Amino acid sequence: MDAPLLVAEGLVKRFGEKRAVDGLGLRCERGSVLGLLGPNGAGKTTTLRMLYGFLEPDEGSIRLLGREFREHREALKREIGVCTQDDSLDYDFSVVQNLEVYASYFRPKVPDLGARIDELLELFGLREYRDASPSTLSGGYKRRLILARSIVHRPKLLFLDEPTTGLDPSARVALWRIVDRLRSEGLGIILTTHYMDEAERLADRLVVLSRGRTIAEGGTKEVIARFLGGNVLVVPGTAAARDAIDRELREAHGLRPHQILDDLHVPVTPELFAELAARHPDAGLSLRRPTLDDLFLRLDEEGGL
């Protein structure tokens, strides 16, 4: 079995008194997507920035391709691609020039750069915009170009920081297809996102962060099951007994339903659901499978676990 692409252990980052990342560890394998999830302030972006070398960890180690990042920084940064959340395209250049100039920031030089650029323009559907200014591209195509640029040097590990934020659904799906393809080609990918459907769709494994620490790690279903069980009760906002059920869930069972529009959503056991449904037959109660959205809402509401 191949050694993991990236192994981070005991990462700590302090900003003044605050420990933004507090003893975090994670690993990413070749040909897989690792999703970093957590509410705002959980430490996702700080973690990502330490992993790709923008911030120095105060403690801990990062090993990439079996080598210590701190000691082989220049060589290992050649193996990393970073797709930043902000639009950092170079608007002084055309689409193709963006790829050429970005490649010039890497050594050893990208072999056969012209062919590599043609390949990326094709893969990302940018061929017809080759000589256009990035300012003329739509949001979805700008993200494509940022992503294409981040892999122009054929990295082995790619960091995607909220890659589809602000994109319309079709642009998001198009980008997902590209990420899927990159994974199938053996690229390791570390992804942060606020879109839970995106994490569920793309990530092979999840690391859920809260207050700078890992609170759950594993496959999507595994993580959801650990925190939420297998069922979420939905109490329709139109139910006459809605407020009474809400009170009962909180007072008798210590649960905290989320309100989404007027409906209440809360993870429950099948036994509790059966009991409530029997006592409120007209309330229209239903069960659904929990999603990462439920987990995210719970973490956000509780300010971490």
Place this chain on the structure above:
Amino acid sequence: MHALSLLLSVFDWRSRAVLGRNFKVFLRNWKTAMLPPAMEPVVYFVAFGIGLATYVGGVPHEGRMVDYGSWVAPGMMAYTAFATPYYEALYSAYVRMFYQKTWDGILATQVEIRHLVWGEILWAGLRGVCNTLVVGIVLSGFAAAGMLSFDFAAIPAVLALAALAGFAFAAFALIFTAIVPAIDHMNYPVFLIGLPLSFVSHTYFPIESQSSVVEALMGLNPLYHLAETFRSLLLDGKLGSHFGAAVGSSFALLVLAYLASYALTRRRVVRDA
């Protein structure tokens, strides 16, 4: 990181990569970029070198009197060698850092902040050299017309010195680029630093001051020594008595300003990220 390692980063390929990026942008619009250094000396020389010269008469230089037109021409070149990199590193670098987010993209590669800062310094300094050459060419036209004394053979030495001084002025400007909260605040380094520096520099007018403060400021001002050395080179074909001070003050400013601008840029980039 050790100060010497930071300083030696100037020779790293990554510093040249940043320089190369800015040079490629310049190649796209070099014709318009060349217009100001080509036109400004015409306007200023007509205004000062011809218009004002009739009232000024001779100006003392190295123990002799020279006509004002010949005296101000090297000053105009020295001012260009100062102003071009200073304003390039203030405004253009700020736009790349803050508005265009160009630095964010570059720093997601193998390039580190120390190379980015050197790349900006090298680029701004070389733009200063380029503009100084253009001003020199325009002024040599006035010399060919017999309107001033000007030794064009000294231009290579002038440009070499303009490069060193330009790197220093660019590094100095990057300190402010790293700390101003918004582009409007550039008025502080422009009017409170740049303008006073040019006042006590012997570029456009001589200062015969009895004030020890002014004397001290002039002695510390690389631009003053640069202007006087340009004058010696272009009027006398000699390095002159200010050459050592021009090289020494520029080099000292470059080293200190680079270290300061690196530290402040690093703080800013990490804080704003």
